[in-house]
Amino acid sequence: MGRVGVLLLNLGGPEQLKDVRPFLYNLFADPEILRLPFAWMQKPFAGLISTMRARTSRDNYRQIGGGSPLRRITEAQAHALQDDLQAKGCDAQVYIGMRYWHPFTEEAVNRIKQDGIEELVILPLYPQFSISTSGSSIRLLEKIWSEDPALQKIKYTVISSWHDRPGYVQVMADFLRQELDQFENPDQTTVFFSAHGVPLSYVTESGDPYQQEIEASTQLIMEALKRPNPHILAYQSRVGPMEWLRPYTTNVIAHLGQQGVKDLVVVPISFISEHIETLQEIDMEYRHLALESGIENFRRMPAVNTHPDFIDTLSEMVLEYLDKPSLRFSQVFRPQKKIKLYPQERWEWGMTTTAERWNGRFAMVGFIALLVELISGYGPLHLAGLL
Numbered sequence: 001m002g003r004v005g006v007l008l009l010n011l012g013g014p015e016q017l018k019d020v021r022p023f024l025y026n027l028f029a030d031p032e033i034l035r036l037p038f039a040w041m042q043k044p045f046a047g048l049i050s051t052m053r054a055r056t057s058r059d060n061y062r063q064i065g066g067g068s069p070l071r072r073i074t075e076a077q078a079h080a081l082q083d084d085l086q087a088k089g090c091d092a093q094v095y096i097g098m099r100y101w102h103p104f105t106e107e108a109v110n111r112i113k114q115d116g117i118e119e120l121v122i123l124p125l126y127p128q129f130s131i132s133t134s135g136s137s138i139r140l141l142e143k144i145w146s147e148d149p150a151l152q153k154i155k156y157t158v159i160s161s162w163h164d165r166p167g168y169v170q171v172m173a174d175f176l177r178q179e180l181d182q183f184e185n186p187d188q189t190t191v192f193f194s195a196h197g198v199p200l201s202y203v204t205e206s207g208d209p210y211q212q213e214i215e216a217s218t219q220l221i222m223e224a225l226k227r228p229n230p231h232i233l234a235y236q237s238r239v240g241p242m243e244w245l246r247p248y249t250t251n252v253i254a255h256l257g258q259q260g261v262k263d264l265v266v267v268p269i270s271f272i273s274e275h276i277e278t279l280q281e282i283d284m285e286y287r288h289l290a291l292e293s294g295i296e297n298f299r300r301m302p303a304v305n306t307h308p309d310f311i312d313t314l315s316e317m318v319l320e321y322l323d324k325p326s327l328r329f330s331q332v333f334r335p336q337k338k339i340k341l342y343p344q345e346r347w348e349w350g351m352t353t354t355a356e357r358w359n360g361r362f363a364m365v366g367f368i369a370l371l372v373e374l375i376s377g378y379g380p381l382h383l384a385g386l387l
């Protein structure tokens, strides 16, 4: 076996309040997160939306100490995984590649190259695959690989999804059981699985397997729990005006309260590390909503973070994939079709409907450009980095 590397992929999070806007810009500049009909719109829109969201987002990060703990936890996971692999006889180097903040994926790939890694296991730290998370990171790697012949010499494999790995399911069930045992009536407590949402069209139009994988994980965890608790699944963290996967966590919590549910344990199903969605959204916003709605005992299951059983699952997975035939970037799920936001049109001269429509669009672009400048103090060309 040549020099082995493991590349952990994650989203990244702002470490300080001043990082929030540029972090949001990176996130919204990704077409896998925010889909626009024309590529040239992406950067100006990312500038606009990141500026508009920055204040709310900063307030939320302020409430959890002024930044995301994601980097610290992912680094601790990487160290623990490296030690565990070593203990199992595999001398691997573990790297972290974040999609939207430091340490960026590009930095990790440079280190992998410098270290002369010959065999690489690529492991997204999202148990369930989504176009917007693992998919986006893998697309980026595919692009970096296609531009660098030195990388093409590395034997790599991708673990694109691990939502049904028995070790992951078991550790989630064990964590849930421990949390339930804190209640007076553990078997009657309602188990509330809360997953990060995605826009509905990702699933219905692009075939994102995310919802199906979330539902499968939920089912498997309940089976491994071997308890009779009522359980429900909902989706949190909706951003923007589009419809996202339903039901929404906020609606379900309020409804359960109205129905007389008193004991509720929230399981953050799509997260394996603590971050803003667990520490602020669930622990603060949803707790407040639950108590207001009549729920008396509200607890949240902690994320598995660096628990030895979880790290053991990760290292077993890495060792297994080193022995398997490799999964190439091109074999990872791709959207079945790009969402068409605008119908295809054929140009006609004269005062036709098509001309009217295009006039309207150009006027809208001009209006948005004006708004961008008013809100951010920079023109769209500045935000796009062209001036």
Ligand SMILES: C=CC1=C(C)c2cc3[nH]c(cc4nc(cc5[nH]c(cc1n2)c(C)c5CCC(=O)O)C(CCC(=O)O)=C4C)c(C)c3C=C
Pocket (backbone or CB within 6 Å): 011, 012, 013, 014, 024, 027, 032, 033, 034, 053, 057, 068, 069, 070, 126, 130, 132, 133, 196, 197, 198, 199, 239, 270, 271, 274, 275, 276, 277
């Ligand atoms: C399974 C995990 C995640 C999915 C699916 C996902 C999709 C998704 N997210 C946004 C928008 C935002 N996400 C933000 C932060 C954030 N999201 C995830 C995970 C998933 N996102 C993580 C791990 C984080 C980082 C958290 C941290 O601690 O810093 C944010 C920024 C925070 C905020 O302002 O709320 C946004 C915005 C979209 C649009 C989307 C699917 C298309």
Ligand SMILES: [Fe+2]
Pocket (backbone or CB within 6 Å): 196, 237
């Ligand atoms: Fe997100």
